Amino acid sequence: MALAACGQTADGRVRLDAVFDTADGLTAGQDVRIAGATVGSVRDIRLTARRKALVSMDVDRAFAPFRADADCTIQPQSLIGEKFIQCTPGTPRAAPLRNGPGGTPTVPLARTHAPVDLDQVLAALGQPVSTRVALLVSALGGGLAGRSDDLSASIRRANPALGALNRVLGDLQADRARLHPLLTQSDRIVAALARRRSDVVAFVARSANVTSTTAARAGRLRAAVRGLPGLLAQAEPALDDLGRLAEAGSPAAAALRRAAPGAERLTRALAPFARDSRGTVLALGALSSPGRRAIRATRRVLPRLDRLTARSGPVVDLLQPLTENLRERGAMEGLMRFFLYPTRALARYDRNGHYTGAYLLPAPTCELSIEDPANCSAHFDDRPAMSPTRRAAPQPRASRPAGTGHQAPPGTAPMLTSTGSQPVTPSPAIPPGSPPAATGDVNPVTSLLDFLLGS
Known part of the structure; x- marks a missing residue:
């Protein structure tokens, strides 16, 4: 705002x-x-x-x-x-x-x-203090009498120090809210050190040893201190980068801190998982030897597979449009329906068990003949009934003995009759040399492909 x-x-x-x-x-x-x-x-x-x-x-x-x-x-x-x-x-x-x-x-x-x-400070002083201050000022006046030049020079020299002292006091005054908890914590630290005085004494003794050792190597330390400005000048870019890295990493550190409890729970859960997976790891180690042998055995097959892959490029180029066409025409769906319909027709069951369904197709009784009568619809596809003119070429056949069945008249094709039916007079035979009549039959392979491709 x-x-x-x-x-x-x-x-x-x-x-x-x-x-x-x-x-x-x-x-x-x-x-x-x-x-x-x-x-x-x-x-x-x-x-x-x-x-x-x-x-x-x-x-x-x-x-x-x-x-x-x-x-x-x-x-x-x-x-x-x-x-x-x-x-x-x-x-x-x-x-x-x-x-x-x-x-x-x-x-x-x-x-x-x-x-x-x-x-206000002077007003707070009592009578004894004011008297002592008066005596101090009188004594200072007597001591400084006749030395005004020296006093003036001392004040001029002390002016920078007094200014710095004033700034220090101002900083302390501005940081009073921060200094108060610092002093409070210092009191607690001093109290804790007082309770462990023996440890403090031991620390001071060790510090004395460290100080004496440092004093013995004062020359080296002095040389190191003289080299510090150059070192700091060279390290300043790296320190700047480190500062920027710390600023950029603060959100990541905060996120890691929030994720620490979850990571701790995960680490604890990994211990039983490691114990339980030890057997699996041992089994995998036992399988590594056969696996290596299998990999070595496949090295002989890989060159052949490489050559096969290189040679199968033209075949793949031909198969790609075929597979795309089959996918667009729905060949796989048609194949699934081809297996689904017989399965649904056969795999039926009710509360008593499995049963098989059957369909009764009523049709007029006709002769099972090489010819198709006009009134016969004995077929199992969607093609129209065959016309009376669709006849097969006459086939010569030896005559049967008397009483064994009907004999076809000379010049006519034999006919098979169903049991209990009357013979049907066939049509005249096709003259020799005539072109074969169009049968109109549908190729079953073509019908199956049309069904699979959704035609």
Whole structure:
């Protein structure tokens, strides 16, 4: 959430609030600084419902938005000068600063600091302390009387040190929230060390030995230290790459951490699996010798298979369109139906057992003859009945003895009759030399292919 979306002033700045325990000495119009540079000013100061100082500031847009780890400190410009607010916007990785009750991003009380003025410190001193301070100041005045030049030179020399000390104190003041848990943990560490004093003594003794050994090799260490700048300069690119790798690997490390419990359970489950699979592994080891012999035996076959593969190229080229045509025409489906229909017709069963189905096809009784009478439909396919003109060539046949059956008249083809039926007079024979009549019969192989191909 950007600050500009929460409160923008007429001059293009953004609004920012901060809650302090006290804003004594702070007035509207005083500076707001970031890293020592003035980036805004104090707008107004109000009192919250909890009796805290709510300071509203106008900050340049370039320094917005402030983050959740931002902090602000009221600092004096000098011992007796005006005050200003020193702020740190926070790190980019932190979340944006939350809005306060007024809808403006607000630095909470836990992230603000208000220093104690020097006059408050002096007012807290009792009578004995003030008397001693007066004696100290009088003694210092007597000792420094007539040495103003030396005092001035000492102050000028101490000015950089005092500035550095001031910055150190400011950093400590800004990190007060972090130093407090550090001191607390230090107390716990010291208490734990006190309970293990003997171990600490042993550690100190070993450290003394290490120190003496290090002192004996001071020359080598000095040479190593002199070579460190060059080593660090050469290692800087690698360290940069390592830093980028660490940043890129952070999501992977987080994912591995989430997957660690599952991996642990998997590792525990692998132990019984390994025990149970030991027999299988041993059996595979026993089969490895026959397997090697089989592989060696196949080496003689592989060249032949290679030559066969090279020679079967034209056959494959011919088979490819055939297989594609069979697939498009549904040959496999037709073949499956060819086996399915007889199977469904024969493999029937009910609650009593298996049975075989039969179909009765009623048809007029006709002679089983080499000719097809006009009124006979004794056929088992879908072709039309044969016409009376479709006759076979006459076949000579010896006459039967009397009483053994009907004899065909001379010049006619013999005829087979069914049991109990009357003889049928055949048609005249086809004259010799006449062209054979068209039979119209369907090839059974062609019918089967048409059935399989769905024709």
